[in-house]
Amino acid sequence: MTCQKTSHNFTKIAFKPLHTNLFNIVLISFFLTIGCGNLYSQEIKNSKKTLPAVKQTDKPAISITDTIKLDTVKPKKTFLDGKVKYIAKDYAKIDQKKKLITLYNEAELYYKDVELKSGIIVLDYEKDEVYAGRIKDSAGVLSQYPNFKQGGSEVQPDSIRFNFKTKKALIYNSRTEQGEFKIKAAVTKKENDSVYFLKGARFTTSTDVDNPEYYFQTNKVKFIPGKKVIVGLTNMVIADVPTPIALPFAYFPMSEEKSVSGIIIPSYNDSNTRGFSLQNMGYYFALSDNYDLTVLGDYYTNGSYAMRFESAYAKRYKYRGNINIRFENQITSERGYPDYQKGNIYNIQWSHSKDTKSNPNSTFSASVNMGSSKYFKQSINQVNIGSTLNNTLNSSISYSKTFNTVPQARISISATHNQNTQTEDIVMTLPTLQGSIDRIYPFVGKDGVKKGFIKNINLQYNLSGKNEITTKDSLFFKPQMFSDAKLGMQHTIPISTNFKVLRYLSVTTGTNYTETWVNKTIEKGYDSSKNAVVDQTISGFDSYRSYNFSTSMSTTIYGTFNFGADKKIQSIRHVLKPNISYAYTPSFERYYNTYIIDAAGTFSPTLYSRFDNGLFGSPPGKSNSNIVGFSLNNTFEAKVRDSDSTKTEPKKIMLLNSLNIQTSYNFDADGVQTLAWQPLALSGGTQFFDNKMNVNFGATLDPYALDSGNNIINKFNIDNGGSLFRLTSANLTMNYSFSNKGTKETNTQSQRNGGRNDDLFGTNTDLNDTRHSQFAEEPEGKEDAISEFFNSKIPWDMTMAYSLTYTNFKRESKITGNSIMVSINMDITPKWKGGVSTGYDFVQKGVTFTQFRFERDLLSWRMAFNWSPLGVNSNWNFFIGIKSGVLSDIKWNKRSTSNR
Template identity: 30%
Template sequence: MRQLHEFSSKFFFIAILTVASLFIVTSNASAQRLPGRVFTRPLTTDTIPPRINNGNTNRVIANPTRDTIPPGDSSRLLNDSLRGQKVDTFSLKLSKDTLDAPVNYYAEDSAVVFIHVKKILLYGKTKTEYQDITLTAPQVEIDQQTQVLTAYNKKDSLGYVLEEAQFKQAENFFTSDTIRYNFKTQKGLTVNTITQQGEMYVHGKTIKKVDDRVTFVKEGLFTTCNLDQPHFAFKANRLKVINQKLAVSGPAHPEFEGVPVPIYLPFGFFPLSQGRRSGLLPPTFATNEQFGLGLEGLGYYKVMNDYWDVKVYGSVYSYGGWLANVNPTYRKRYRYSGAFNFGLQRTKMNFKGDPDYFKNKSYTLTWNHSSDSRARPGTSFSASVNASSTSYNRFVPNSPQLNYQSLLGSSITYSKTWADKPYNLTVSANHSQNNLTRLVNLSLPDVNFAVSTLYPFERKEAAGAKRWYEQIGIGYNGSLRNQIAFYDTAFKLRNVIDTLQWGARHSIPVTLSLPPILNGAVVVSPSLSYSQVWINQTFRRKWNPITEKLDSTITEGFFVDHQASMGLSFSTAIFGTYQFKKSRIYAIRHVIRPSLSLNYQPDLSRKHFYTTQVDTTGYTARFSEFEGALFTGFSEGRYGGLNLQVDNNLEMKMRPKKIDPSDSTEVEEPKKIRLVDGYGFSMNYNFFADSMKLSTVQLYFRTNLFDKINITANAVLDPYQTDDRGRDIDKFAWSGGKFRPGRISSGNIAMSTSFQSKPKDEAKEQQKQQQNKNLGNDPLLIADQQRLLDYMRQNPAEFVDFNIPWSISLSYSLNFREQFKPDYSGFETILTSSANFNGSFNLTPKWNFSVNGYFDFDTKKLQTFQMSISRDMHCWQMSINVTPVSPYRYFNFTISPKSGILQDLKINRSRSYFVGY
């Protein structure tokens, strides 16, 4: 037994040793056969790198001789266990239900995770983000199995909402009591939701989000009021909203303050998109005493393409009158923009057979065009055309501003400048008409060509200081005009052509720049010029002893008149300062700027003047045969005179207020105050005149007191005595021992001021002013916007600014002239004066009262008086405008939404009538 046991132990030990040797040899041989590229391939693309025992690796590399196994590639030994193992996570198969992006969530209070049901609860100002979706709410529940997120609001013990759940995706934003959203399908369901689409707000008891564009609303409200309980809305049981495009509903009705109005619409269509869209233009109902009941503004707006659109609209009245307008607009960014309007008007006032029955047809034409200077540098084209029948504006209903407009004007201008050349060309066509006299003037074309000053004697390669003759400059100015005039009541083409007049003027100025003299105190400027005019006809008067009247004769042809002049002027400035020592006034400075010039002009026009008898007493007078020409001829006689002009201004410098010596703040600089902006006189003396060599003296004064009161005054001083008929004689007013400088023959004084309180929100006021400035300077502003902007500026009472609590503006004008009495007993002074006033007052934060008027002191009557009462009704506005005193009496009541998208949803009642001047 013992031998058997020993044999068995020996056999077992040999077997173990053999197996171990075979395993080691086999492993070593296997390692020798592994390719090296497997161990040198980088694994940096793996998002989860394999773990490697760096400690063991270091030991193997540091002590290779201690290994009983023949050494091989240590890297092969270390990486053998990784052979064939895929570690790149992108090669893993993902579930089809996996989201496209991670969901990031945050909770200020706490987060509770239920692992067994895969749910997460977030508490306290939570925020969840997924792609472009952001959701904030007091409490959120995330179900990872269904990928559904549910958000809840927070209420107090009384049921009032303390914090709402808010959802934002791209431009879409809404608040809700409960939000349920599926991340995978991107569908959602909300309860008691308010969402904004442009200017509109959509309220819904239940809202279902189908995709990122379409939403269905149950029991919805559609409004422009931004309150949770809107002042007004359109209510419908079902709504379909396409984001930023439109909203469509079934039967709908309006309600105010939650009270339904029994006016039902079969369906609702509400545009939500910004920009231009074709569609009908709804009319407004109006009443007018002369025209009857009417529908105004009914028409259609059509967007033709990205560059132009057209609006066709009109108005009809119960007495038979109507208006029709075609208004296309066009624009191309960085090139040009403009608008055109053509209107026809048929006026019928009262009924046929009535004594005040009236019927009339008229038209209007307007065109505005402007080009961008960046399109063609050096070239510009602009147009401002406003032409119409002389009776058109008078019969535009409910428009007192147009009814008053009696003067119209138009201008079309093309200008060209050449780069690096001194040339400038302007070609224009102009139009003017007087609706009272019915006279129309057309000037086309008018051509102006100018050459900037050239220096012909200047050296091309100058060395050293310029010589005096190099400062001689020559320029050129030329003008050509053509004009026709006619009365629109007697328009015939042949008669119009007979009124054609044309003329031209050429002027060549020569200048010389000289250095100042007397140590730079006096500036000397010599000058020389030659002018010439071309005239197409002469006009002469001749006394007819038979009819005892003046007969006139017009002779057509080509006539030329010349003028040459030369002069030498001296100008300087004299400063005087008076300083104060014991006063806050630091100093007062008086600046005198005299200018003296000597001029000579030869008589080159005597042959174009004639003398004729003008009345039965044999009194004669001299006239120019170029009287009434487009470019009148030059004056008769030589002129060699002295011109004197003196300008003054006064300034004051104030010391800063005294401060505590211990105060470390910087001391303010002395403040400059302009006391008088300017005052002075100008006059001239003609040495070659045979009588009355001294001209009248022009006096002027201007100042702006305290930067609030603007005062200007002008007067004419006549230095001569008069005969018994009030005509000047060759005797000075101070002759005969009289101490009298002369007689003030005419003058005027104008004063204006304005005051306003500080705005409630100064940042808002600055933003508004900058916005209006930008709109006024925007060359791409379409015609309708420009007309609305102009109307707002002309009628501020209808656009009340509640940010300014009150504002007042006053202006006064006084004109006077001396006139000889009819009985020749002496002079009498004719005075005309008037005052304008304008005021706006916020009676309460929501009520505003404004007035404006015009008072004539001659008639001692209030010529025009307008009142306006406005009420800010949050999302609505109300205004009452009354003109009780005016040739055109006017009354208007308007209540309308503030939002532009519902601008036609308004109540407008107007009445106007003409009472005469």
């Protein structure tokens, strides 16, 4: 029997039972193939081994097909395991034979979580690999760098090869960002989704990773995105010049969280009085998303040390705040030397605010600034001239609650602290209780209309209670501070009403009843052993009651002076608000006593009350008080023709914001201790230069004359050969603040300590963190506002304050105060900033506090110099370091070695 071809065997034997349906099967297969939208082909090589001849029999042919093994043909390989999307500007070429898809010019490929954009992309779906690289433009320059993004990681290399199955990649000249770090590596091997190995890598926080002003060069890197970077031998390079700064290995945290715990590396310094030191060493604890903690410390070789604890906390829609606790153990010189000194100083600051959305009916707030009176003057880690010149420290912690009753009631509990840093006196209230009930209108009708004398009658109730402690700085937080505590409570019930008279006159009248409770009173007596009058404290409950009556009448008068629409000044408007008031307080003589002033038993005409020095003061007085007060408030406004000819409406300008005159007359004045007329007080204010300059002035005019001893007498000055009034005092203040850079930053730390909120006393220098600019930061995106060396508009700002005081109470007629303070900041060049704060006292004839500030923007670095050359607070400070917070420990800080 002759041999048959393999194809003949398939045709005659295998397909013989399907002969009748062959056409239909082929037709259906053709349409199914067209519907798939993808075409796959496979070449089947002829097998050299031929199949043996099969002998035909009369048995059914179908049984013979079972002897043929269908799995001898390998199944087609599945193309990846996900949907692939791709586009290209020029073309997308598919090579079925080589299993390649080529995308050219602005090519993009998307597969699962992988996004790839490049000039050219080649996809090998046989090997499940993709290659991306650059292409040349018409000028022969390589462009369209690959951009490879997978999950949260993004790489911008020169070229990349990536395997979809193994997730491994080989990347050349990759550029990526992780937090504040920018990383460039010659070769990068992606091991899996979370581990990269880099060769020839550089790390920097510079904006331009290709031409950075500094970087860290290393050859071996293990990089875990979002977590950490571990490197081998690392060398710091500045301006492409290797430095001696090198580490055998290094670890960089790369957490994607907002804050990461870590060590704060100290800075080195030396002092003539304290020796060598390590400053600001510590640890930052990122405790949670709601609060953190920074612990810092200083150590000096002579034994001085300092500790600081700083914490910020916040909860959205609930509250936010911060706490700073500072302690310094200061030792000057060495033990045994005559200038040896030792002492402790501390400062506690706490700020807390509650979001009103959390509970509209209750509030809790805290503003605490307490500690040693000499802290800001002697601190070795805080230079705050504004706080140094301030004489008070204040604190307040309060809680209030509103009760939605009818009438509405409120209650608040607070603790306050007031400290004089000069006298070191401290006054605290622990606590202060305030309560009130809203006004009640007992005679209002059912319609609720409050109109007329009767229906407008209203009353309310106020309660005030205090537990006051007065002590010294040295006794603060010690048991002795509570020995002289005073306790008191005051109840007040005001009753008032208001109504109209003759349509234009508004009248307000009322009476006030006050009852005061105290736990301590005094008794004055003569002490023969001391030969002086002394106060004896008497403990026990005591009280007094007082009341008064008052009424006032006011109106508003408008006057307009028109000059014509064709004039520059078209009209002037004058608004007058006259007010006349009357207050009567009866005598409370029963609460007053006299005392003996010498051993002979002579009685003094001087009165005293046993309630003197009480929390709420003494009763109103022994004699009646019948006082009529007069005041007149004036406002002047003008309409002027606008300089812009396109505008038809005149422009309104304020000539005088206020011009106030007030005085009073006492009908019950005795003419000896009290005079009938009070001095005439004159005050006013206005603004110039588009409200940038504020001018305020004031004067006091006394109608009474002086005798030959310059003592005031009950005789009018005009009757004594003088003028109608004597000018006893006058003052003038001007504040001028303007800038072409927008709003200036305020010195919040100085303001918090009770000082100025501007920089007329210099800027605050916190030596814990000198990375921040001394000047107002440019808004984001405006850093390159100056693009030339001398731009036509150089950014600058200026603040000026002038004060003049005149005194003539006893014919001294002299200028007691005359000084000017100026602060100027300017962008000298696009990268240089400079500033100066200074002043001059014309009375003392000397320069006041002076500070010079300079700063250089070194792109990723910042260099600053701060110098105060004059006075007891003279100091200087130099800093250069990296701006980035992740590398904030790379810095050099040097400052003056004064006795601070």
